[in-house]
Amino acid sequence: MLIKVENLVRKLGRGRSPLAGIIAALCLTLNVSAFSQDSLPQLDLDLPLRLDFSGSWEKDFRRSDNWEDELTRTLRIRQESAIRQQSSPGSSRSRSTPPISIGNLSLPRSRGRGANIVDLARLAEYISRQSVLDIVQTRDEIRIERRGEAALICGVEYERQQTFSSEHGVEVCAWDGQQLVFQIMLPDDLTIMHRFTVSSNQQVLNLLTRIYSKGGEPFNLIQAFNKYEAPRDEFNCIQTLSRGQVCNQSGADLSTVLDN
Amino acid sequence: MSHTRDTSSIRFLTTLFVLQLLTSCALPVPVPVPEPQPVKRLLVLVGDVNLIQAIQSPSASALLEIGVRVFGTAQKEAEEYEIGDWVFDEIIQKETQFLPHLLKNTLVDSRQWGAIRVIPDRDPSLDLIVEGQIVQSDGETLELQIRAFDSSGREWLNKTYADQSIQEEYPESTRFTLDNTFDAINFVDPFQDIYNRIANDLVAVRTNLGEQTLRDLNLVTDMLYAGDLSPSDFSGAVKENEDGLLVIDRLPSLDDPMMARVADMKYRHHLFIDTVDEYYQTLYEDIQPAYVLWRRYSIDQITEIETSQQEASQSDYGSSSGFLSLSQRYDRFKWSKIFEREFNDLAAGFNNELAPAFLELNSQVHGLTGTMEQQYREWRGILRRLFELENGELTTNATE
Numbered sequence: 030m031l032i033k034v035e036n037l038v039r040k041l042g043r044g045r046s047p048l049a050g051i052i053a054a055l056c057l058t059l060n061v062s063a064f065s066q067d068s069l070p071q072l073d074l075d076l077p078l079r080l081d082f083s084g085s086w087e088k089d090f091r092r093s094d095n096w097e098d099e100l101t102r103t104l105r106i107r108q109e110s111a112i113r114q115q116s117s118p119g120s121s122r123s124r125s126t127p128p129i130s131i132g133n134l135s136l137p138r139s140r141g142r143g144a145n146i147v148d149l150a151r152l153a154e155y156i157s158r159q160s161v162l163d164i165v166q167t168r169d170e171i172r173i174e175r176r177g178e179a180a181l182i183c184g185v186e187y188e189r190q191q192t193f194s195s196e197h198g199v200e201v202c203a204w205d206g207q208q209l210v211f212q213i214m215l216p217d218d219l220t221i222m223h224r225f226t227v228s229s230n231q232q233v234l235n236l237l238t239r240i241y242s243k244g245g246e247p248f249n250l251i252q253a254f255n256k257y258e259a260p261r262d263e264f265n266c267i268q269t270l271s272r273g274q275v276c277n278q279s280g281a282d283l284s285t286v287l288d289n
Numbered sequence: 290m291s292h293t294r295d296t297s298s299i300r301f302l303t304t305l306f307v308l309q310l311l312t313s314c315a316l317p318v319p320v321p322v323p324e325p326q327p328v329k330r331l332l333v334l335v336g337d338v339n340l341i342q343a344i345q346s347p348s349a350s351a352l353l354e355i356g357v358r359v360f361g362t363a364q365k366e367a368e369e370y371e372i373g374d375w376v377f378d379e380i381i382q383k384e385t386q387f388l389p390h391l392l393k394n395t396l397v398d399s400r401q402w403g404a405i406r407v408i409p410d411r412d413p414s415l416d417l418i419v420e421g422q423i424v425q426s427d428g429e430t431l432e433l434q435i436r437a438f439d440s441s442g443r444e445w446l447n448k449t450y451a452d453q454s455i456q457e458e459y460p461e462s463t464r465f466t467l468d469n470t471f472d473a474i475n476f477v478d479p480f481q482d483i484y485n486r487i488a489n490d491l492v493a494v495r496t497n498l499g500e501q502t503l504r505d506l507n508l509v510t511d512m513l514y515a516g517d518l519s520p521s522d523f524s525g526a527v528k529e530n531e532d533g534l535l536v537i538d539r540l541p542s543l544d545d546p547m548m549a550r551v552a553d554m555k556y557r558h559h560l561f562i563d564t565v566d567e568y569y570q571t572l573y574e575d576i577q578p579a580y581v582l583w584r585r586y587s588i589d590q591i592t593e594i595e596t597s598q599q600e601a602s603q604s605d606y607g608s609s610s611g612f613l614s615l616s617q618r619y620d621r622f623k624w625s626k627i628f629e630r631e632f633n634d635l636a637a638g639f640n641n642e643l644a645p646a647f648l649e650l651n652s653q654v655h656g657l658t659g660t661m662e663q664q665y666r667e668w669r670g671i672l673r674r675l676f677e678l679e680n681g682e683l684t685t686n687a688t689e
Binding site for chain 2: 143144145147148149151152155156178179180193195196197198200213215216217219221242267268269270271272273
């Protein structure tokens with residue numbers, strides 16, 4: 030950038046126009062002030078560069094999957110596949126369990142002891158009800174805030190990271206190229222995966238939620254989000270232990286509040 | 290027209306985007322392996338310990354001056370860290386500054402010793418130094434690795450002390466509100482037994498040393514401090530014996546003016562470290578209510594986790610795979626994560642609340658800069674230069 034600005038100044042300087050002189054002076058001033066700032070962030074070359082997911086995102090219902098439609102589509106595909114299998118010569122009838130009936134669709138029950146696709150679809154809808162996401166991203170980590178849920182937090186490193194673990198489940202995150210993946214393993218082999226992808230212009234964010242049980246067929250639900258400008262907070266707050274949240278108006282120094 | 294073109298291009302891009310997303314489903318997703326649960330270490334607890342208090346004042350040589358150094362922490366390996374752990378590391382770093390104060394108070398209460406101070410660094414002017422490392426500290430367990438050694442290099446203590454608290458040891462006033470203020474005067478630290486045990490162990494070692502050893506120790510301390518001020522003048526005053534301990538080799542005469550100067554410097558130095566000690570005391574008094582509240586939250590959280598683990602081990606998740614069972618499984622996970630997140634927020638809140646007190650501690654000594662440790666080292670340097678200066682004048686006067 031410095032080279033470009035200097036070239037521009039040189040080119041303008043060759044002309045005799047007073048405007049060129051003013052622009053040249055302005056460029057030089059901007060150039061000097063921009064590079065004299067000490068607050069430029071230091072680039073840690075050990076950390077990979079990630080696409081920018083940060084911002085406030087609202088669900089685009091028009092472009093997001095409707096879970097019932099997606100369920101119907103999945104069931105239809107399964108039905109067609111089952112019919113093909115039955116009609117093909119030499120195929121044996123392996124399933125004797127009564128079929129599941131959803132509306133006008135009649136499908137065989139899923140094999141194994143895993144949850145059936147309808148319950149997985151309902152769970153996908155249950156955990157995807159948030160219509161707004163707030164994402165804060167730094168050079169070290171990304172934090173996805175969802176109302177009513179604990180934040181999804183992941184570092185930007187290459188390695189898989191365990192982000193939470195309790196007797197109720199384990200959550201890990203990893204980067205798959207420029208996509209951010211969270212995987213939650215719940216008891217009895219129930220797995221939920223969230224895969225976040227952001228468009229190159231950082232205006233559209235897609236979230237694929239995939240749920241499967243005991244290695245069975247997964248249910249996928251895609252939600253699309255658009256970036257929007259959230260109103261700036263009027264108050265600047267800091268969490269304390271004995272006084273809860275201590276707030277003052279934005280821009281004021283919070284340390285004085287803490288001292289008091 | 291242009292609007293139609295825009296819409297169609299958005300559709301095209303979105304289709305591409307979704308296609309990319311679906312294609313990526315086939316990409317290998319890292320297969321998570323739940324981390325093994327950490328094996329619980331068997332702690333040897335100190336039990337109930339009464340502090341041995343002196344009824345009569347001990348002899349002058351037994352009134353050793355003690356420095357309780359700001360504690361250290363056990364270093365964790367990089368792979369032991371999880372996201373958010375830095376908050377708890379910061380709390381332990383703060384505890385290193387004020388847990389020594391609790392030990393100091395206990396030693397004072399025992400009435401067995403001379404001056405006892407919390408100091409930021411080793412100090413050659415003191416007879417006995419107590420150093421500690423926080424191995425584990427939460428609302429339920431405190432484990433300290435304590436090492437004590439005297440100025441001659443003799444090791445007094447080198448052992449681990451552990452204690453566990455119960456919720457009843459946190460009185461109702463620790464859950465303070467505007468109407469229910471924290472009762473600092475009547476509050477007994479839930480881990481007081483650890484400090485009592487350390488204090489009693491130190492007394493036991495001193496009793497075994499005998500009167501003569503203690504008198505020699507006082508002299509070694511004096512000569513070591515003189516050597517710290519002026520290594521060239523006092524370098525041969527002490528030597529190492531066959532056991533590796535420092536003993537007096539030669540003593541300057543009692544009327545040596547240099548020794549009077551050393552005593553003067555020592556007095557000034559002790560005024561300084563008394564002031565430093567007062568800062569640590571003020572720090573503890575400032576933060577004690579928030580610290581006790583934090584420990585109470587911590588033991589609440591540990592109890593909650595234990596209850597939750599017991600419930601989880603009794604649950605039969607496999608009995609149903611219907612939507613209700615699936616959503617319950619997810620909700621339990623979600624709430625356990627939210628609960629942990631809130632606890633992390635409380636920890637961060639505790640650090641935020643303490644920040645001004647630590648800032649105050651580090652900005653106390655006017656004219657000196659840096660942290661309390663750096664100011665302390667700076668002060669010792671100043672005294673050394675002052676001694677050289679005054680000693681120079683003394684030599685010049687003597688020559689004249």
